[in-house]
Amino acid sequence: MAEITLRNLRHSYLDIPLSDADYALKKIDLSWQDGGAYALLGPSGCGKTTLLNIISGLLEPSEGEVLFDNTNVNALAPEQRNIAQVFQFPVVYDTMTVYQNLAFPLKNRGMGSSEIDRRVKEVSGMLGLADILGKRAAGLSADNKQKISLARGLVRPDVNVIMFDEPLTVIDPHLKWQLRSQLKQLHQRYGFTMIYVTHDQTEALTFADQVVVMHDGQVVQVGTSEALFETPEHTFVGHFIGSPGMNVFPCQLDAGGVRIDDHHIALDVSPATTHGTDGNLELGVRPEYIHIDPSGMPVEISAVIDVGRYRILDATLGRHSFKIYCPEGVEIPQSDVRVRFDPRHAHVYIDGWRLAGGAR
Amino acid sequence: MIERTTNQKAWWLVLPVLVLVAFNAIIPLMTVVNYSVQETFGDNVFFWEGVTWYTEVLHSPRFHEALGRQLMFTFQILAIEIPLGVIVALAMPRKGILVSVCLVLMALPLLIPWNVVGAMWNIFALPDIGLLGRTINAMGIDYNFTQQPGAAWATVVLMDVWHWTSLVVLLAYAGLRSIPDAFYQAAHIDGASGWQIFRYIQLPKMKRVLTIAVLLRFMDSFMIYTEPFVLTGGGPGNATTFLSIDLVKIALGQFDLGPAAAMSLIYFMIILLLSWIFYTVMMRDEDQK
Structure with a gap:
């Protein structure tokens, strides 16, 4: 086990990157604590897999350092880093039995056969593969194959980190839950460091203690699922986490708050005044924190979408359309709908990054 | 309730195919x-x-001999073309402009009409004027495929290898290309050697295409006629008389x-x-x- 630090990491797939846009990873400074369960969340093409392959050593970063316990491992090959990786599509050695699959990485490292046997038995028990050890790996179902890929990592003693690259893509929905909770149990019991790449927010939020959100080659926020929801540090996080995502309004600073067109919203914006206001100012507030209130701002409701236990309202305030989360039991007035933004959960963003607002 | 008409009129639609096949x-x-x-x-x-x-x-001893030659020929070209095709496919580049260059080069022999291949090799291997024939003789080896049974046999085998290894290469290359990168990456992480990657990943993944390659090369080589007919005419003597050549001799030569x-x-x-x-x-x- 090890603490993994990424320092000033940049990567480009081009030999001679000319501009920032040529970089798949723009600048990453990140530290993964030993024994943590991390999720790496972001849309397709944001650089998640690149980052993962750099940690595992399949890719060498263009710039920067990868440190395992403060030792630079940039020059080490994947097999020397003692990491495990589970890929999107299950990788098994078709011609081998499950047992041989599990024993393969140990044999390649020159381990004695009695030790191999002991470890294979232990890990297969852990993952529920014990009954099929003698079977050919080729004919197994996708979830069992994925377990084999995982087991080939776990079987090695003292793996530094186990990385998952969207491992549940090809698994049936009902098995996804099962496998994910099994992974969580394993993590709680054995405490290995896990990095889990996904573009599915539910998967990330239920799996990880800390979620690293990536966007366009950058890490935009690292935090617990609660922090990502309550205090998105970037409008992208606000959009990406939550369903529907955060509403964003262009706004101006005002005395004691912000102004959207003619509407004043009282807000603690003291950090913004000291920071200066050059740049594109926006107010972000989640649909959950917009409440129907007769003393609020007048809005137009264009549609009501009933999602069962709650309703989503499509609303417009002046030129700005947004969404309102309306829980069961709240009446929607027939006319003259007025809403209030909860000031403890409204945030001011400058050029996408959070400046002020919210209850800290 | 929809009224369903049942009749046998659709059979008429099958008729053209039936006539054609007949x-x-x-x-x-x-x-x-x-x-x-x-x-x-x-x-x-x-x-x-x-x-x-x-x-x-x-x-008939004549049939036994032709069958024996045929089996030996097919066995030899399979034993050469399949491994050689796999080796060439493994050596081919995976990306870049060279991929297209290699693929076109590989496809070339397959596009040449079979009798042209025979004629080309006939001239190519002639001991007095052919590039191959002269070169071999110049190296001090007595080679004349029109007179020596061994030389004729070797030339026919070489010609077939030249003509058809490309097919195995193309099939094997297609098989290799279909292996996702993750397999290689996982193998690296597991500490697998180059040979192990070939043995446990590439070969199993190529199995289906190689089965097709073996079947195609077996059937084609077992029916080979045009190229040896043009190159050697089945001779000298009966040295390169394969089953199809013998068959034509019996049917059209002796009637x-x-x-x-x-x-x-x-x-x-x-x-x-x-x-x-x-x-x-x-x-x-x-x-x-």
Whole structure:
């Protein structure tokens, strides 16, 4: 086990990157604590897999350092880093039995056969593969194959980190839950460091203690699922986490708050005044924190979408359309709908990054 | 309730295909069957002979020798072309402009008409004017494929390897390209050696295409006619007389239609049987799933 630090990491797939846009990873400074369960969340093409392959050593970063316990491992090959990786599509050695699959990485490292046997038995028990050890790996179902890929990592003693690259893509929905909770149990019991790449927010939020959100080659926020929801540090996080995502309004600073067109919203914006206001100012507030209130701002409701236990309202305030989360039991007035933004959960963003607002 | 009309009119739609297949395959094949059990002296007069021709062909030393040559030839070209094709496919680049260059180069021999291949190699290997023939002789090796049975045999094998290894290369390359990168990455993480990657990832993933390659090369080489006919004409002596060349000699040279027909059917059955055996053996593991 090890603490993994990424320092000033940049990567480009081009030999001679000319501009920032040529970089798949723009600048990453990140530290993964030993024994943590991390999720790496972001849309397709944001650089998640690149980052993962750099940690595992399949890719060498263009710039920067990868440190395992403060030792630079940039020059080490994947097999020397003692990491495990589970890929999107299950990788098994078709011609081998499950047992041989599990024993393969140990044999390649020159381990004695009695030790191999002991470890294979232990890990297969852990993952529920014990009954099929003698079977050919080729004919197994996708979830069992994925377990084999995982087991080939776990079987090695003292793996530094186990990385998952969207491992549940090809698994049936009902098995996804099962496998994910099994992974969580394993993590709680054995405490290995896990990095889990996904573009599915539910998967990330239920799996990880800390979620690293990536966007366009950058890490935009690292935090617990609660922090990502309550205090998105970037409008992208606000959009990406939550369903529907955060509403964003262009706004101006005002005395004691912000102004959207003619509407004043009282807000603690003291950090913004000291920071200066050059740049594109926006107010972000989640649909959950917009409440129907007769003393609020007048809005137009264009549609009501009933999602069962709650309703989503499509609303417009002046030129700005947004969404309102309306829980069961709240009446929607027939006319003259007025809403209030909860000031403890409204945030001011400058050029996408959070400046002020919210209850800290 | 929708009223459903039931009639047999759709059969008329099948008729064109049926006629086509009949004239293409069934009628010619049955003609051959007809010839194989009768004797004819022309003028459309036939006498019933039963299985006489079959017994004659099966006991004829000439047929045994041609069959032996044919089996040896097919075995040799499979033993050379399949491994060679895999090696070339492994050595081919995976990306970049060179991929297209390699693919075009590989496809070239396959695009040349078979009799042209024979003619090319005939000239190429001639000891007095051919590039290959002269070079070999200049190195002090006495080589003349028109007179030496061994030289003729080697030339035919070499010609077939030149002509058809590309097919194996293209199939194997397609198989290799279909392996996701994750397999190689996982193997690196597991500490697998280059040989292990080949043995446990590449070879198993190429199995299906290689089965197709073996079947195609087996059938084609077992039926080979044009190229050796143009190159050596089956000689010197009978050194390169394969089954199809011998068949044509019997049917059109000697005009022994009965034995020739019987031989065609036996020939056909051998190809069918061997293809089935190849397929069954190579696909045996798949069924265990």
